[in-house]
Amino acid sequence: xxxxxHARGLVKVFGDVRAxxxxxxxxxxxxxxxxxxxxxxxxxxxxxxxxxxxxxxEGEAAVFGVDVRREPHRVRQLIGVTGQYASVDENLxxxxxxxxxxxxxxLGRRQARATAAELLEQFGLTDAANKRISQxxxxxxxxxxxxxxxxxxxxxxxxxxxxxxxxxxxxxxxxDTIRGLVASGCTVxxxxxxxxxxxxxxxxxxxxxxxxxxxxxxxxxxKNSVGDLTLHLRLAAGADLSLAGDVVRRQLGGEPVLTPExxxxxxxxxxxxxxxxxLIGLRQAGVALASVSVDKPTLDEVFLALTGHDAGETERxxxxxxxxxxxxxxxxxx
Amino acid sequence: MSTITIDAWAAVARTxxxxxxxxxxxxxxxMAWRATKKMRRNPEQFFxxxxxxxxxxxxxxxxxxxxxxxxxKSYLPLMIPGxxxxxxLTCSMATGTQLREDMDKGVFDRFRSLPMxxxxxxxxxxxxxxxxxxxxxxxxxxxxxAIGYRPGGGVLGVLGAILLAVVTGWSxxxxxxxxxxxxxxxxxxxxxxxxxxFPLTFLSNAFVPVDxxxxxxxxxxxxxxxxxxVSADRDLANHAELTAQVGWTLVACxxxxxxxxxxxxxxxxxxx
Numbered sequence: 001x002x003x004x005x006h007a008r009g010l011v012k013v014f015g016d017v018r019a020x021x022x023x024x025x026x027x028x029x030x031x032x033x034x035x036x037x038x039x040x041x042x043x044x045x046x047x048x049x050x051x052x053x054x055x056x057x058e059g060e061a062a063v064f065g066v067d068v069r070r071e072p073h074r075v076r077q078l079i080g081v082t083g084q085y086a087s088v089d090e091n092l093x094x095x096x097x098x099x100x101x102x103x104x105x106x107l108g109r110r111q112a113r114a115t116a117a118e119l120l121e122q123f124g125l126t127d128a129a130n131k132r133i134s135q136x137x138x139x140x141x142x143x144x145x146x147x148x149x150x151x152x153x154x155x156x157x158x159x160x161x162x163x164x165x166x167x168x169x170x171x172x173x174x175x176d177t178i179r180g181l182v183a184s185g186c187t188v189x190x191x192x193x194x195x196x197x198x199x200x201x202x203x204x205x206x207x208x209x210x211x212x213x214x215x216x217x218x219x220x221x222x223k224n225s226v227g228d229l230t231l232h233l234r235l236a237a238g239a240d241l242s243l244a245g246d247v248v249r250r251q252l253g254g255e256p257v258l259t260p261e262x263x264x265x266x267x268x269x270x271x272x273x274x275x276x277x278x279l280i281g282l283r284q285a286g287v288a289l290a291s292v293s294v295d296k297p298t299l300d301e302v303f304l305a306l307t308g309h310d311a312g313e314t315e316r317x318x319x320x321x322x323x324x325x326x327x328x329x330x331x332x333x334x
Numbered sequence: 335m336s337t338i339t340i341d342a343w344a345a346v347a348r349t350x351x352x353x354x355x356x357x358x359x360x361x362x363x364x365m366a367w368r369a370t371k372k373m374r375r376n377p378e379q380f381f382x383x384x385x386x387x388x389x390x391x392x393x394x395x396x397x398x399x400x401x402x403x404x405x406x407k408s409y410l411p412l413m414i415p416g417x418x419x420x421x422x423l424t425c426s427m428a429t430g431t432q433l434r435e436d437m438d439k440g441v442f443d444r445f446r447s448l449p450m451x452x453x454x455x456x457x458x459x460x461x462x463x464x465x466x467x468x469x470x471x472x473x474x475x476x477x478x479x480a481i482g483y484r485p486g487g488g489v490l491g492v493l494g495a496i497l498l499a500v501v502t503g504w505s506x507x508x509x510x511x512x513x514x515x516x517x518x519x520x521x522x523x524x525x526x527x528x529x530x531x532f533p534l535t536f537l538s539n540a541f542v543p544v545d546x547x548x549x550x551x552x553x554x555x556x557x558x559x560x561x562x563x564v565s566a567d568r569d570l571a572n573h574a575e576l577t578a579q580v581g582w583t584l585v586a587c588x589x590x591x592x593x594x595x596x597x598x599x600x601x602x603x604x605x606x
Binding site: 104 | 339340341342343345346348349350351352353357360361365367368371372375376439440441442443445446448449450454
């Protein structure tokens, strides 16, 4: 069976940084596939290579069996790309934008107008149809941007951090829209920095770090690898953090994460029931607590568990700029 | 969401290997439409094509008129075609600067991801710019007539001169478009363009008769394509004569397009 996306050994080099370093991907038709990673992990670069926006330095990729390197023009007829920064024209109105993109993709004048009206309606932008984009809110821009990617109903949609910077309500709407896309037969490749977004939407996830794939699986598999819950403990002033660490190890057999500067430790838990075990153990050992909370694991914790370093960590084993050149490769490569 | 279901394999079967000539044409016109919308909504883009010809015509006529031709009125037939060439070339310079600015915007990412002919994002704005050249050329003549220029070539001669200037400006715009695709920023396009434009316009016969120049300079001025345009426009506007200068100007234009249009598309593709 031919896959929606099939990539082997993708490499992108910017100067002496390997922004994407040998990634394999297999995405089935009709899947929502999540690419999870911190800023600078190489997510956007990878997406841009698959979407024909960046040259593939090494490796190969195919979209519905069409080779991305050899036949980019064909691939462009099969994809819709919605970037991190709304790629719509500031000087035009919403309706004009959609009309222009329709014309550029071979629609007749009338058809382009009808499609634009239909999409504006579908994305709740009819009232703003004749407003200029410069007057749009962030959420409206994103919606318009996504609408612009759907004009020709492409079977594969790339979404680069579709909800970064959106408020929770708008984010929820965007999620519904993405689910709707898949219901109509689309395949979606989505990058995100948020574990909960990947969790909500994706059928399968890869975790990317330093341009490499560090994990792959369903959201549940991924979360189970770090425990379902995390217990956050802050010790009272003067309490012995290393003693507390020993207690946790003895009680659960798991490895807590210590932050000595703030007297904190985070403990991955398989079940909420284990909270009591840890607390009782600490009481018996005479460790005084300042605060206790239980949360779902954050991306940081998934990261720490998978890679051994923080997602937001700036000091990295290899010298790489925090912001990946993917946003503006032309400025970096020239 | 729509109930239409998407058949990926039918979509794959429908794909075309490359854009057809008709596609390219339609996409270029769509991009030209976008450029005219942009012009209308940013009227300051018309400053260079309106104010500059007015300002330069008046300034140069009254400053140099007496010194070069004895009085303003007898300088005008020499100068107006020169100003015309200068104005149109300055307009063509803006094409490169604006392309560079445009390419840094998010919407160009979308253009790159669409199945479009790679020449249309470059050629579209240039089609729209024909409007700018025509405005600039017309204003130059109107201004000249206002201060006493009476073109001996009549209406046809003047129209011919405008047409030739527009064609030349459009051809040279490919040079600046090419610069726009390689330069790092709009400012650097502007800077480099100035370095090309100034010697080309001033080291020509645009404002002074060539026989007043030292031999080495006259030699350059005679081969400068801008001099050919200026001479051709003088023949057209003042005498309604189609001279060999028109031919040389068109040959130079064709050569510029043949080199720089394919080069620009190549360099633009390199961004992908």
